[in-house]
Amino acid sequence: MKYWRIPLDQDKIKPACGQVNIFIEMCKGCGFCIRFCPRQVLEESAEMNQKGYHFPYVAKPDECAGCGLCEAICPDFAIRVSLREKKETADVQ
Amino acid sequence: MSGNGDQTSIYNLLREDRMPHIWCSGCGLGSVLNAFLSALLKSGLPLDKVAVISGIGCTGRAAGYIKLDTFHTTHGRAIPFATGLKLANPELNVVIFSGDGDLASIGGNHLIHAARRNIDMTVICVNNFNYGMTGGQVAPTTPLNARTSTSPYGCTEIPFNLPYLVTAAGATYVARWTSMHVRRMENTFVEALLKPGFSFVEVISPCPTQYGRKNKQPTGLAQMNYYHDNSIIRHGAEPRDVGIELNSPIIVGKFVDIERPTFSENWTKIVGSKFAHEPQSKAKAVKA
Amino acid sequence: MSSNGVLTGEFFLNGDQACAEGGISAGCRFFAGYPITPATETAERMAERLPEVGGMFIQMEDEIASMAAILGSSWGGVKSMTSTSGPGFSLMMENLGLGAMLETPCVVVNIQRAGPSTGLPTLTQQGDMMQARWGSHGLYPIIALAPCSPQEIFNLTIKAFNLSEKYRTPVLVMADESVGHMTEKVVIPPPQKIKLVTRKKPTVPQGEYIPYKPDADLVPPMAIAGEGYYFHVTGLTHDERGYPDMTAEAQGKLVRRLIDKIELNKDDIIEVEEDQIEGAEVVVCSYGISARVALLAIKVARDEGIKVGMLRLITVWPFPDLKIREIAGKIKSFVVPELNNGQIALEVERCAGGAAETILVGHMGGTVHDPQVILEAIRKAAK
Numbered sequence: 222m223k224y225w226r227i228p229l230d231q232d233k234i235k236p237a238c239g240q241v242n243i244f245i246e247m248c249k250g251c252g253f254c255i256r257f258c259p260r261q262v263l264e265e266s267a268e269m270n271q272k273g274y275h276f277p278y279v280a281k282p283d284e285c286a287g288c289g290l291c292e293a294i295c296p297d298f299a300i301r302v303s304l305r306e307k308k309e310t311a312d313v314q
Numbered sequence: 315m316s317g318n319g320d321q322t323s324i325y326n327l328l329r330e331d332r333m334p335h336i337w338c339s340g341c342g343l344g345s346v347l348n349a350f351l352s353a354l355l356k357s358g359l360p361l362d363k364v365a366v367i368s369g370i371g372c373t374g375r376a377a378g379y380i381k382l383d384t385f386h387t388t389h390g391r392a393i394p395f396a397t398g399l400k401l402a403n404p405e406l407n408v409v410i411f412s413g414d415g416d417l418a419s420i421g422g423n424h425l426i427h428a429a430r431r432n433i434d435m436t437v438i439c440v441n442n443f444n445y446g447m448t449g450g451q452v453a454p455t456t457p458l459n460a461r462t463s464t465s466p467y468g469c470t471e472i473p474f475n476l477p478y479l480v481t482a483a484g485a486t487y488v489a490r491w492t493s494m495h496v497r498r499m500e501n502t503f504v505e506a507l508l509k510p511g512f513s514f515v516e517v518i519s520p521c522p523t524q525y526g527r528k529n530k531q532p533t534g535l536a537q538m539n540y541y542h543d544n545s546i547i548r549h550g551a552e553p554r555d556v557g558i559e560l561n562s563p564i565i566v567g568k569f570v571d572i573e574r575p576t577f578s579e580n581w582t583k584i585v586g587s588k589f590a591h592e593p594q595s596k597a598k599a600v601k602a
Numbered sequence: 603m604s605s606n607g608v609l610t611g612e613f614f615l616n617g618d619q620a621c622a623e624g625g626i627s628a629g630c631r632f633f634a635g636y637p638i639t640p641a642t643e644t645a646e647r648m649a650e651r652l653p654e655v656g657g658m659f660i661q662m663e664d665e666i667a668s669m670a671a672i673l674g675s676s677w678g679g680v681k682s683m684t685s686t687s688g689p690g691f692s693l694m695m696e697n698l699g700l701g702a703m704l705e706t707p708c709v710v711v712n713i714q715r716a717g718p719s720t721g722l723p724t725l726t727q728q729g730d731m732m733q734a735r736w737g738s739h740g741l742y743p744i745i746a747l748a749p750c751s752p753q754e755i756f757n758l759t760i761k762a763f764n765l766s767e768k769y770r771t772p773v774l775v776m777a778d779e780s781v782g783h784m785t786e787k788v789v790i791p792p793p794q795k796i797k798l799v800t801r802k803k804p805t806v807p808q809g810e811y812i813p814y815k816p817d818a819d820l821v822p823p824m825a826i827a828g829e830g831y832y833f834h835v836t837g838l839t840h841d842e843r844g845y846p847d848m849t850a851e852a853q854g855k856l857v858r859r860l861i862d863k864i865e866l867n868k869d870d871i872i873e874v875e876e877d878q879i880e881g882a883e884v885v886v887c888s889y890g891i892s893a894r895v896a897l898l899a900i901k902v903a904r905d906e907g908i909k910v911g912m913l914r915l916i917t918v919w920p921f922p923d924l925k926i927r928e929i930a931g932k933i934k935s936f937v938v939p940e941l942n943n944g945q946i947a948l949e950v951e952r953c954a955g956g957a958a959e960t961i962l963v964g965h966m967g968g969t970v971h972d973p974q975v976i977l978e979a980i981r982k983a984a985k
Contacts, residue, residue: 329834329845331843331845332845362828362829362830363828365827365828367674377834377836378834378836378845378846380834381832382832383825383827383828383831383832383833384833384834384835385674385677385704385827385834385835385836386834386835386836386837386838386846387670387673387700387837388670388696388697388700388837391666391667391670391696391697391700394634394662394663394666394667394668394670394671394674395670395671395673395674396674397634397660397662397667397670397671397674398632398634398670398671398672398673398674398675398676398677398678398682399674399675399677399678399827400674400678401632401658401660401671401675401678402632402658402674402675402676402677402678402679402680402682403678403679403680403826403827403828405828406678406827406828423663423664423667424663424667424670427662427663427667581658585653586653588653589653589654589656
């Protein structure tokens with residue numbers, strides 16, 4: 222993630238990082254998760270699942286903050302978000 | 315969010331043996347159900363004592379997917395059924411999860427009477443502006459001019475403003491969100507569940523297969539984008555002013571949160587208190 | 603009065619009031635109703651008495667809500683009833699079907715009045731007897747009892763509750779305005795003398811409960827809301843788990859069991875009153891107030907030497923077809939007085955199968971039969 226300056230508590234606080242698990246066969250291609258992710262982490266896959274829907278894939282895994290909005294908004298219960306460890310250093314522009 | 319170490323997650327409240335559900339791609343019902351289950355957990359209510367009652371329609375199917383004591387009843391009659399259930403066992407938290415057609419058309423009379431009585435129940439009314447399950451007919455919530463299968467030239471009736479209706483009838487908690495407002499909807503559900511008295515939450519939801527398709531918004535995403543761009547959050551808005559018109563802003567938020575004696579409180583005060591001791595019937599036997 | 607609400611003693615009550623007392627004696631602690639002549643007195647008495655016994659009375663906004671509320675209350679574990687007349691009975695039909703489909707114990711009392719439509723609200727008729735059997739749409743059986751006096755409506759309301767709990771079905775008490783508004787002596791026994799039945803509860807642990815898995819008697823044990831069984835029940839055709847199963851196979855299996863649940867238990871459910879059937883040439887087959895009116899005609903006919911038997915149907919549905927068939931083979935004719943244009947008479951004729959003639963003594967309602975008319979019919983039948 223890009224910062225415009227180094228956070229003062231960078232060594233104490235690590236921003237959350239999420240792991241998005243997509244149940245491809247449950248997806249019905251509504252596109253809500255892709256549209257409403259605050260960080261645009263998900264994008265539509267070119268592949269299709271068995272039902273013929275283009276499911277999402279995690280395009281920017283490092284951007285995911287684990288907010289869980291995709292999981293909450295998915296009407297098909299096809300996304301589970303968990304938190305993961307991520308080694309990160311501030312990447313100052 | 316199903317983090318590691320969650321004792322109960324919403325997935326324990328879903329009947330996995332009935333998944334996938336029947337709702338269309340782009341339908342908002344899954345999101346509303348998702349938010350409701352999260353709210354149930356967040357509210358801390360004892361799950362054994364939660365009963366969900368639904369009517370007929372797409373929204374009504376939600377009861378079948380919830381792993382609690384749930385009842386899928388007749389069209390429009392979820393509220394009186396829930397009234398009987400609640401009065402039989404006041405410990406229960408009854409939630410009515412049903413659609414706009416079921417609750418406000420055939421069920422309209424029961425809706426206003428339950429609000430009038432201020433029965434302790436929570437009504438979640440998912441409003442998709444039509445009768446979706448039967449193919450997209452006009453509903454009492456269909457905006458003027460909107461097209462449906464039984465208003466092919468445009469709806470000629472002004473719809474119910476549901477928050478206004480239930481507020482006038484006596485509801486003590488009235489709110490509206492769209493299914494896009496997942497977090498706010500969840501928090502509102504928690505408040506509605508915990509508040510004694512008649513709580514009513516309207517959730518506007520996409521119906522791409524019927525209503526959306528007939529009204530130039532053929533995907534769930536198109537309708538969700540519309541909600542995103544046209545919702546105006548106005549807590550405390552006058553319910554009279556939050557009616558919905560075609561292609562116009564949708565006012566959302568918490569409109570009413572007041573205190574009024576509930577049905578049970580009044581009953582206890584006026585009737586129940588008379589029988590605190592061993593009751594003696596006034597009916598006199600001719601020969602005992 | 604004892605703490606279980608039984609108002610032991612001798613009273614002078616009308617049928618409606620006796621019905622309410624019957625309900626309370628049976629353990630009814632929830633009444634949801636809507637005022638309608640001639641059943642209103644039941645609601646009024648319940649409004650007064652239920653709080654005395656720790657129960658709940660609510661006047662709902664209409665009969666549809668009343669029927670829905672008693673179903674909900676039953677699922678909350680409380681014995682529930684409602685009382686109405688023709689117009690309200692018609693309104694209750696859809697939810698009666700729901701009660702049959704969900705297999706919900708409850709009692710619905712119909713104090714019949716002259717119809718169709720608004721008809722004669724204060725006057726009697728027995729015009730809803732077929733509606734009692736077939737009123738709701740689709741395939742389901744029903745149990746219906748027909749009292750002929752305030753004492754009997756007291757007794758039969760208790761019996762109705764017992765049958766509804768035992769067989770997990772709505773049970774109808776098909777009285778009529780004459781019985782409802784007739785004031786007579788009613789003896790309410792001490793509670794020890796009143797036998798009560800309550801629904802079977804699940805015996806398995808919570809996670810293992812299958813809502814519609816029947817026992818040998820075809821009746822599934824019934825869990826109620828709030829005990830952690832986490833069941834789903836629906837008016838849709840369903841499988842044993844209670845989940846909707848939209849197939850012809852599931853429909854056949856479910857409806858077969860619902861029907862058999864009553865049909866195969868008919869011996870337990872059916873009750874009739876017989877008098878001098880042995881050696882009779884003519885049998886007067888009736889129910890409710892008409893059976894009572896016919897007694898005078900029967901007495902006079904017997905005095906004239908006619909061998910008249912009496913068969914009074916206490917259970918009208920399921921119809922006692924075997925009893926009718928058995929008697930038909932031994933007599934000349936049935937005389938069926940009823941306050942309608944022939945409803946139960948059709949059943950009698952069907953079951954008699956031509957072995958005996960069936961003579962209807964119909965009456966459009968508004969008053970009870972003139973016993974003379976029934977007597978004439980008996981005389982003619984005996985020739």
